[in-house]
Amino acid sequence: MDQGIAGSIFTVVVFVSFVGVVWWAFNGRNKQRFDEAANLPFADEEKEESQKNKQES
Structure with missing residues (x-):
């Protein structure tokens, strides 16, 4: 097998891996x-806001 085929x-x-990740990310289940x-x-x-309110009270 030469370098071009590899x-x-x-x-x-x-490319197939990329398509799989994109499909997984945009799938409705996630x-x-x-x-x-x-x-x-x-x-x-x-x-943080609730803690500030508690400290001010």
């Missing part, structure tokens, strides 16, 4: 998990 096979394997993860920074802000 490079072509590697390119196809990487939407709820991703939405929860996207809102994590805002949950920290709510905790």
Whole structure:
């Protein structure tokens, strides 16, 4: 097997892997998990605000 064929096979394997990851990421089953993860920074802000309110009281 020469270098051209090996490079072509590697390119196809990487492309198929990329398509698999994109399909997994945009699949509907993971939407709820991703939405929860996207809102994590805002949950920290709510905790900080509630702690400040408790300290002020």
